[in-house]
Amino acid sequence: MKMLKVLDEISGQRNVQLGIAIFLVIVYHLYCLGMSDFPFNLFKWGYIGVDIFLFYSGWGLTRSYSNKSIGKFYISRFVRIYPMYLIVVLYTAFRYIVQGKTFSVWDFICNATGLSYWELGGSHFEWYLMAILNLYIFFPLFVKLFNILGGVCLLTNVIVLFLVYNVSFVPDHLFLISRIPIFMLGIYVCKFMGDKNFDRNLGFILFLYLLGAFLCMCLKGQFRYLMTTYLAPFLIFAISKIRLDRIGMCKPLNFIGTKTLELYCAQIPTMTIVIALELKGITLLTTYVVLQCIFSILFVALNKYVQMIIAKLIK
Numbered sequence: 643m644k645m646l647k648v649l650d651e652i653s654g655q656r657n658v659q660l661g662i663a664i665f666l667v668i669v670y671h672l673y674c675l676g677m678s679d680f681p682f683n684l685f686k687w688g689y690i691g692v693d694i695f696l697f698y699s700g701w702g703l704t705r706s707y708s709n710k711s712i713g714k715f716y717i718s719r720f721v722r723i724y725p726m727y728l729i730v731v732l733y734t735a736f737r738y739i740v741q742g743k744t745f746s747v748w749d750f751i752c753n754a755t756g757l758s759y760w761e762l763g764g765s766h767f768e769w770y771l772m773a774i775l776n777l778y779i780f781f782p783l784f785v786k787l788f789n790i791l792g793g794v795c796l797l798t799n800v801i802v803l804f805l806v807y808n809v810s811f812v813p814d815h816l817f818l819i820s821r822i823p824i825f826m827l828g829i830y831v832c833k834f835m836g837d838k839n840f841d842r843n844l845g846f847i848l849f850l851y852l853l854g855a856f857l858c859m860c861l862k863g864q865f866r867y868l869m870t871t872y873l874a875p876f877l878i879f880a881i882s883k884i885r886l887d888r889i890g891m892c893k894p895l896n897f898i899g900t901k902t903l904e905l906y907c908a909q910i911p912t913m914t915i916v917i918a919l920e921l922k923g924i925t926l927l928t929t930y931v932v933l934q935c936i937f938s939i940l941f942v943a944l945n946k947y948v949q950m951i952i953a954k955l956i957k
Contacts (some may be wrong), residue, residue, distance in 0.1 A: 644836060644840040645835075645840060645844050645845070646695045646841075647839070648882070649835055649881065651882045652878055652882050653701070653795055655881070655894070656698055656702075656881055657896045657897075657898075657900055658881075658892060658895045658899055659694055659878060659882075659899065660694065660695065660698060660898075660900075660902045661697065661894070661896060661897070661898035661899035661902070662691070662694070662881060662899075662900070663692070663694035663695050664684065664691060664748060664898060664899075664902045664905050664906060665689035665691070665898070666689075666690060666691035666694075667688060667689065667691040667692060667786060667909070668690040668905070668909065668934065669685040669688050670685050670686070670689050670691070671684065671688075671913060672685075672686025672926075672927070672930055673685050673686055673688065673836040675839070675913070675916060675926060675930065676922055677926060677927060682881060687870060688872065689867070689870060690870040690874055690877060692770065692817075692821065692879070693821060693824045693870050693871050693873075693874035694874055694878060695902070696821045696824050696825045696828065697824045697825070697827060697828040697875070697878060698828060699777070699825065699828060700784075700825040700826065700827065700828020700829040700830075700831075700832070701828040701829070701831055702823070702828075702832075703719075703777075703778070703781050703828075703829070703834055703953075704785065704828070704829045704832035704833055706718060706719075707781065707782070707785055707857030708832075709885070715781075715782075716778075717956075719778045719951060720778075721780065721952050721956075722903075723771075723774060723775065723903065724775075725945060725948040725949070725952070726866060726903050726904060726907045726941065726945050727752060727771050727907075727949070729907065729941070729945075730767060730874060730910050731753045731754050731767065731943065732737060732751065733767075733910065733911055734753065734765075734767040734910070735749075735750055735753075736931065737911075737914060738765060741956065743765070744765070748763055748764075749763040749765050749766075749786070751763070752766070753765075753766050753767065753772075754774050755931070756772050756775040756779070756925055758772060759772035759773060759775075759814060759957035761812075762817065766798075767910060768811070768910060769785060769814035769817050769818070769878055770817070770906070771906075771907070772814075773814075773817070773818040777825065779852050783936060784825075784829060785829070788829060788830070788833055798823070798826060799823045799826075799850065799851075799854065800867075802819060802822050802823055802868065803854070803857075803868070804954070805819060806819065806820060806864060806865060806868055806950050807861070810864075811864070816859035816864055816867060819865060820864075820867035820868040820871055821867070823851070823854075823868075823871050823872065824871045824872075824874050824875070827847070827851075827875060830844075830847070831844070838859055839868070840890060847950050848876075849876060850877060851872040851873075851876075852876070853874070854868070854872040855872035855873045858872065866870075888949070901938070901942055904938060904942045904945050905938050905941075907926070907941050908934055908937035908938040908940075908941050911933070911937050912930060912933040912934045912937055915929075915933055916930050920928050921941075
């Protein structure tokens with residue numbers, strides 16, 4: 643099957659793709675902070691990196707879930723994300739207290755459990771980590787949906803389009819709702835890539851995604867996040883065809899791709915400090931890069947140490 647060969651390439655490039663995705667997100671955030679001139683304006687759609695993350699999350703979670711009991715699945719996911727998640731929550735609590743803002747015990751509990759994503763508690767740090775935590779928690783329900791409906795559950799795309807068109811979501815919810823189609827596509831690819839009609843079915847799905855992207859371009863507004871979701875599979879395919887090894891980029895991107903959680907978490911203190919300092923121009927750029935590097939190194943070392951302790955405890 644031609645599609646299987648392409649998907650094998652995409653699967654083999656997982657870490658490289660994730661390395662590119664985190665780079666897109668980091669530069670996009672820099673663009674949002676005020677670096678909107680060339681070449682940073684080329685990354686105004688850099689949030690498509692999140693769509694790449696969620697495609698591989700859907701794929702990876704499905705593979706992990708199929709090889710483990712539900713208990714072992716939750717333990718492995720908890721060990722993977724929660725230590726860094728909790729570190730970011732603790733940083734957020736520290737920042738609020740230092741700034742003299744309210745951050746109650748209830749706020750801490752809601753942040754630590756992911757309940758803040760659902761508007762519980764007074765303050766929360768950002769949307770993505772909380773959304774991922776909730777996706778991990780509810781993932782077995784996604785699998786059950788696929789087991790009952792099969793590929794038909796990709797019709798959730800129609801539901802998502804309807805909701806985005808008719809409902810005014812708060813940003814944090816819009817960001818996730820708009821990414822459900824790419825997350826579901828990752829699950830679909832992992833579950834059904836061995837089926838005899840897989841090539842035809844996936845080809846039809848990708849055609850619908852292309853139509854969806856065109857429709858979102860016409861509608862604009864809050865559809866811009868749904869547009870990148872529909873375009874993400876084609877970007878992933880395009881990246882898989884670039885000979886990055888010829889320019890010596892595979893190894894560094896592969897390494898970065900294994901540290902995306904730490905690099906993303908490093909974005910939170912980096913951005914909050916830069917925003918507080920109200921920097922502009924070259925000073926903004928320099929400070930942003932330096933802080934991102936410092937917090938990335940710190941978080942990588944810290945997470946490595948924490949994972950070692952957890953591994954010993956589990957044994």
